[in-house]
Amino acid sequence: MVVSKKASFSVVLILLVFFLIYPLVVDAEASYLVYFFYLTFVYVVLAQGWNLVAGYTGQVSLGQHAFFGVGSYITAITWNAGWTGYLDPLGMLMSGAGAAFLAIIVGIPLLAKLRGDYFALGTLGLGEILRVVCINGGSLTGGALGIGIDSSGYQSMRPYYFIALLVAVMTLLFLWLVMRSNLGLALMAIREDETAAAANGIATLKYKIFAFAAGAFVTGLCGSLNAYYIFHLHPAGVFSLNWAITPILMTILGGAGTFWGPILGAFVLAGVFELANIWMPELHPIFSGAFIILVTLFMPDGIMSFITGHKQRILQKLSPFNWLVRKT
Amino acid sequence: MLAGPLLEIENVNVFYGDAQAVWDVSFHVDRQKITALLGANGAGKSTLLNAISGVAHPSRGKILFAGNSLVKLRPEKVAAMGISHVPEGRRLFSRLTVLENLELGAYLPSTRPLMKESLERALKLFPVLKERKGQKAGSLSGGEQQMLAIARALMARPILLMLDEPSLGLAPLVVKTLFEIIRVLNRDGVTILLVEQNVHKTLEIADYGYVLKTGMLQMEGRAGDLLSNADFQHAFLGMMG
């Protein structure tokens, strides 16, 4: 199915206008859809963050939840220290920057030394370590009970919605521009064959770290927004593996390494989860689990490839945990 | 004794993704003869063997083994029909011992009861393997590994043995022994399809040869005729090793 550029552009525009207007015409507090869209926008960002590192650059990270949690904690700590305020852009930027900084520090040894699947496992360990560190962080991190922040500033759902929308749009724009630049080509070259890319003069480590840090940055932003939303952070909650796994599921379901895949995947999966939660709350996780299994069986290359009919051969390259570099 | 060639390849085309590797190739392999597929690197020889053994699938064309079509069969099914393919690079189980490699060669239910016998025959034919029975296959020398790969393929008592560049990377003396063994195997009744770049040595033992270039059949003929053919000599100048 080939869609003309003009048609897809108009569709995007219409959707954007819809998203902008919707919360203004409904009662944002009572509207379930406003909450749902807010959540989905966040997931789109998380999914694309992973997509940049894994789908486009081929470095499968299982530690995104580390950056999410770090983002949440930075926001809470800086607010309590009086440096930033409620829904403060500075707070969010600091969270993003902190997460990116962490990614660079951790990324240099991990990305320099570990190929593919070892890297994935290393990132997995990272998230877990950070969770334990925060639990044992004493008064700074509030220990196992976490940190609370002043919730009296809460007025409306709308700011969250629009901030999430803004972050999502900017992330998508950033991704779009990057993947169409030479930088994007370099990233994909690294994914296809890192040795060949290096032999062609691409500074692979630099680019891998860039992708990793950029993904961490947007994930940190989401963590920050999450902190502003829930007002009380528990280490188990903000470092929950779900924050790593769900975006991955969404991206793979939608089509890793594509632009629209993660967006589609985010909406579809979030929709499925929420619908299941509404219609059959007791059975919801079961339904979700069954859904994942069914989609995997019948659309193993993701929804995008199903739609476009184009087999996503890059999935072969993403073999996480393929510890043996085996050539068939 | 059935008449007709053992293996017939008709108008076979093979693609790797979007790239075509074999263009409309036809040839056949006669029973109990040694047939050679010659050509430079990338000529499509390995691809043809892969298509026969089921590792690759032809997009068009027929492959008939004793009258049965091999197209779209999985490799394990092709092996069960009596074709043993020793792939390029041998692909031994390097972490398993020599003995274990051989035993796995006789995995098929039809050959497993004969394993003891087959082992004796294999070790007699390749005495060097007997000494190294308990060693890990990966620790063998290049020549020994090639012997093991062929011995392993023989454990399945194949009707047709396909060898992909067995002489690659081996010292001339080892190659000499190798080709002697191939000749002996053929005398014992095994039909052989031999893919090689070592043209001279191959045509010394082959009965018939096909020459491939960039995926297409260039010429064919009896071994002796090819050797004395002027075009052939010209094409393979420098490869008469």
Added chain:
Amino acid sequence: MTGFPSFAIFFQVFINGILLGCMYGVAAIGLSLIFGSMQIIFIAQGAVMILAAYCIYWMFTWTSIDPFFGFLVILPIFLAFGWVIYVGFFQRVAKAGKNPSLLLAFGLMVLLEHLMALAWTPNTRTVSTSYAALGLDVMGINISFTRLMVSFVTIIATGAVFLFLKKTMLGKAVRGVSEDTRAAALLGISPSRVSAATFAIGMALGGVGGVATSITYPFDPYFGFLFSLKALIAVAFGGLGSVEGALLGGIILGVLESLSSYTISAGWADAIAYAAFLLILIFRPEGLFGRSVEKA
């Protein structure tokens, strides 16, 4: 935690660590086998263990069958279960690369956990056998009878798998397929049959682990994920492709946790385990017993 712990206590902690490690080891072997054959981390291994634990629980509660006998029932059931799951699900996506298999494993885990929670409530269960509190006194060290039995069973299970891989044709085929699938196929070995068998064995090992879990810990439907993670770490320590390595990796992990837990705190024990995990990955990714693997 001041002063040097006395030797007896230290030894006690050490022994506890080994016993704990055996449990990790059993989960790790299954993981390692499945990985070698299908190239995915079967993240649902922990959930499978818990399923077995529930089976043991209900058998014990209704019929008072001792868990160690219940184990004889569990083994064939889980073997069959594994075969069915592989043929029904994983075989279909085997050619589509690793990601679908990974997703399937994840979906299976979610499904299992929540089905169990739905069927049997998320409440914690324990299997309290009459001998649960029994301890053996060996040279001043108290060894729990249950944990000792579990360790024996684990070692026997490891030995059985080891013998299977080394001595039987199917076992050799499993090793062959895990090294070079195509070469195996050319010899007439069906990779999908072998993978199904491997998966079935992996599940059976999960069953063994579940029996161990049921009598060692109070458990709930979501307890398994932690085991999956620990099994993963154990495999990383021991190295891939090595059954003995998986068990030893588990024991090392158990000892490490036990020591950290005693000398520092239980909370930090986890962090140390993960830190060690990272270090091993960076400095010796092939583990202590595995083959050399290509690094960056």
